[in-house]
Every structure is written in structure tokens, then in C-alpha cells.
Amino acid sequence: MNKIPYKIYLSEEEMPKQWHNIKADMKEVPEPFVNPATGEYCTPEDLAPVFCEDLISQEFNTTDKYIDIPQEIQDFYKMFRPSPLIRAYNLEKALGTPAKIYYKFEGTNTSGSHKLNSAAAQVYYAKKQGLTHLTTETGAGQWGTALAMACAFYDVDLTVYMVKVSAEQKPYRKGVIETYGGKVIPSPSDTTEIGRKILAKNPGTGGSLGCAISEAMEVAAKTENCRYVLGSVLNHVVLHQSIIGMETKIACEKYDIKPDIIIGCAGGGSNLGGLISPFMADKINGKNDIQFIAVEPASCPSLTRGKFALDFGDTGQTTPLMRMYTLGSGFMPSPNHSGGLRFHGMSPIVSKLYHDKYMDAVAVEQTSVFAAASVFAKTEGTLPAPESSHAIRVAIDEALKCKETGEDKTIIFGLTGTGYFDLAAYMSYNEGTMTDSIPTEEDLQRGFDTLPKI
Numbered sequence: 001m002n003k004i005p006y007k008i009y010l011s012e013e014e015m016p017k018q019w020h021n022i023k024a025d026m027k028e029v030p031e032p033f034v035n036p037a038t039g040e041y042c043t044p045e046d047l048a049p050v051f052c053e054d055l056i057s058q059e060f061n062t063t064d065k066y067i068d069i070p071q072e073i074q075d076f077y078k079m080f081r082p083s084p085l086i087r088a089y090n091l092e093k094a095l096g097t098p099a100k101i102y103y104k105f106e107g108t109n110t111s112g113s114h115k116l117n118s119a120a121a122q123v124y125y126a127k128k129q130g131l132t133h134l135t136t137e138t139g140a141g142q143w144g145t146a147l148a149m150a151c152a153f154y155d156v157d158l159t160v161y162m163v164k165v166s167a168e169q170k171p172y173r174k175g176v177i178e179t180y181g182g183k184v185i186p187s188p189s190d191t192t193e194i195g196r197k198i199l200a201k202n203p204g205t206g207g208s209l210g211c212a213i214s215e216a217m218e219v220a221a222k223t224e225n226c227r228y229v230l231g232s233v234l235n236h237v238v239l240h241q242s243i244i245g246m247e248t249k250i251a252c253e254k255y256d257i258k259p260d261i262i263i264g265c266a267g268g269g270s271n272l273g274g275l276i277s278p279f280m281a282d283k284i285n286g287k288n289d290i291q292f293i294a295v296e297p298a299s300c301p302s303l304t305r306g307k308f309a310l311d312f313g314d315t316g317q318t319t320p321l322m323r324m325y326t327l328g329s330g331f332m333p334s335p336n337h338s339g340g341l342r343f344h345g346m347s348p349i350v351s352k353l354y355h356d357k358y359m360d361a362v363a364v365e366q367t368s369v370f371a372a373a374s375v376f377a378k379t380e381g382t383l384p385a386p387e388s389s390h391a392i393r394v395a396i397d398e399a400l401k402c403k404e405t406g407e408d409k410t411i412i413f414g415l416t417g418t419g420y421f422d423l424a425a426y427m428s429y430n431e432g433t434m435t436d437s438i439p440t441e442e443d444l445q446r447g448f449d450t451l452p453k454i
Helices: 053-060 071-077 089-095 116-129 142-154 164-169 171-179 193-201 209-222 235-254 270-284 348-355 366-380 386-405 423-431 441-448
Strands: 018-020 066-068 085-087 100-105 133-138 157-163 183-187 226-228 261-265 291-297 307-312 321-326 360-364 410-415
Touching: 018 235, 018 270, 053 116, 053 235, 071 116, 085 235, 089 100, 089 366, 089 386, 100 235, 100 386, 116 133, 116 142, 116 235, 133 142, 133 209, 142 157, 142 171, 157 164, 157 171, 157 209, 164 171, 164 183, 171 183, 183 209, 193 209, 209 226, 235 270, 235 348, 235 410, 261 270, 261 386, 270 291, 270 348, 270 410, 291 348, 291 386, 321 348, 360 366, 360 386, 366 386, 366 423, 386 410
Parallel strands: 100 410, 133 157, 133 226, 157 183, 261 291, 261 410, 291 360
Antiparallel strands: 018 066, 085 100, 307 321
């Protein structure tokens, strides 16, 4: 066996040439989208006015286990991939744990996150189709930044509806998006019919991803030669993010690393789904018994406290219905939540895997998340994004359990990005002004009341 270095880098030649389609391995695939107007399952034609043609094809694909990555996208990826799998030796030492801890680091590009994996693919397919404009939403700003980078590369115009509270907390994200040529509009806004309705109903709202999605979709539908693209949740986004898990698996096989636990933060579910994808396929096929843990914020707990139901993906209730764990499209997360994990629902793929008991889920409070982030920053030398720090929190907890039991488990978690645009949140934690917000049963019920009656 090769000696395991601090950082495991694959060569360009070892970078995957295909994405992994987990749906082809699942015993039961997620339920197809439902057209809310007819109650029937959506056809590709139903989605064509909103989404790019090739992405629709990937969304519906349940049979091809591997899908080729076009050479143009591979060339784009080579600017920042393969990304390293890093052994957290210093964190292990600080915790005094016999556990071996690794993290797959996706923060080596300017967007600071894994989002560029799907942004590059989605803009490539839009350009291939001849589109000239795209709209999207963004929460903490990583997706908007990544998409702006890809749109600049492929010369496609971009409008980004950014969750208002995030736009206020992270103005420098707006600056980066605009540097790459994207237009940023805090959401909800008065630039769309849906935005005006939301503001009339909730005048002081800080917004949500559901609000931003509604506005971006409305503009896409009304703009010539334009489509909407989404940074998480949908099946094709999980597909693109599978390159994270594919690289991780290659690195593990190269150095005979056998993970016992794989952990990822979960908002919409794309980075988690991508990280676990090839490992989960092996578990489904009886080749491993890895414990997979989705970590979500206690302030927006779709898996741990949501309902497995058909629901809209947006607050304006304009999307197709998806079978997922959801808090209801009308749920508004607390504005004091400092991460980007603000979506009311979870990826249909992740939801189905969780529902079928292939994985576990944990909800954590943000003060404990930032405590873990601080430990990680001090020991490993990287300031982690608040989203990623949810995974760090549980990785530390699992490592401390190993310290108590003496087990030398191997833990891998996804470090989806860096926290350099999240310094206001770090300052709040350091000053002791950060608070935790956990929705009451009444708060959740208000969201559940917005579930469609179908």
C-alpha cells in the first residue's frame, strides 16, 4: 500500500471522464416530477420552456449508470480539478482520537465551492443550445458566483436573484458576481409579479431560496432565448456533482482507504449526493456497509423534521411537484441563520435514499457549527464555509465517539468551500452575539399548511 500523504492529488489523466448516475443503481428511483395543473407525471416537453434540452435528458435518465463528460467540460474542469483529498492529521491529534479523518476539499476555485462543477456543465449545455441568457437563484452566493464565472467563460448573460438576507450579510459575493458580469437582484424584489406578491404578504421577509427560485423562473419564462438553471436539488445537478465522489473513490482505492463513515452538509442535497454517489451505489449492491450522514441546520430541518411529500420547489408554487422531504414551500427560515442551507426541501434523490434507510440525518445548531469551524480553522489552516462546517461538526462528534470506544474508524467528509465571504458570521460567533434558531412545531405547521392538496 502507498504511504498516505497529507494531500492526495490525482493526475489529470486520473480525473473521471464520466459522471455517475446514482439513479441507475437505486432499487427504486425517485418519483418523477408531477405537473400540478394536470396531476400527471411531467414529460420532457413540459420542462422545455424552462430548462435546457440536454439537462432535461439527464434529469429523466434512470438507466445509464455513467454519462460521458463532454471534452469541453473536461477542459474547463482541468482549471481547478482534480481537487485534493486531505488527511486531517492535525485535527485528529487535537481531538486525541484513534479515528482517521479525511476531507474532500472543493474550495480551490474562485467561487470558493463545489458549485462550479455543475455551473460549468449547465452553461456549456445552454451555449450548445444557442441560448444567450440565463437566470438563477443563489442563497449564500456560492452558486451565483460559480455560475457567473461559467457564464463569463462561455459568454452568456446572467441574472441572479440572491436571497435578500444573504445579499445583506455578504455584499462581497455580489461584488464577485458583478466582476464576472452577472446582474444581482436581492430577493424577494419588486421586479417580478411573484416577488411583489411575496413582499405584500411578508413585507419584512429576508427571503428564501424558494422566493428566489420563483422570481428567476418567472423572468426566464418571459425573456427571449433564456432558460432557468438551478444550483442544487435536481437530479442532473447531483449527477454533475458526482465527480466529487468519483475522484474520492479513485483516491481511496489508490491508497487502500476504506471509509466507515461519509458525511456531508445538506441544504438542497447536491454536494452530499455527489460525494456519496459511487459509494452509495456499492452499498445498494451489497459491496460495503458505509454509514452515510446528512447534516442539516436545525433552523431548516427538512430531513429530520419535514414530511416526505409532493411539494413545489419554490415559494410562488410555479415549479413541478417533487416527492421530497420538505418543510412546505411557504416555510421561511430564520434570517439569523448564517449558512446557505436555506431551502425548504431536499433533493428527490437524497430524500429517497434517506426514506429507504440507506442513510442517516442529523440537525445541528449554528453555534455548535461555528465552534467546530473554529477548531478546524485552528488545526487544519483553512477557514471553512459555514455550510461545510455542519459536516465538520458531525465529523468531530463521530471522531470523539471513537475516542470513547477506542474504535479506529475512517471518516470522510466534504469540505464544500471556504468561509472568506462569511466573516460577519464568524465575527458574530467570536463576539458571542450569534444565536440559534430552532423552528417550533407551530412554525413548521405553517409551512406544512402550504403543501399542495394532491
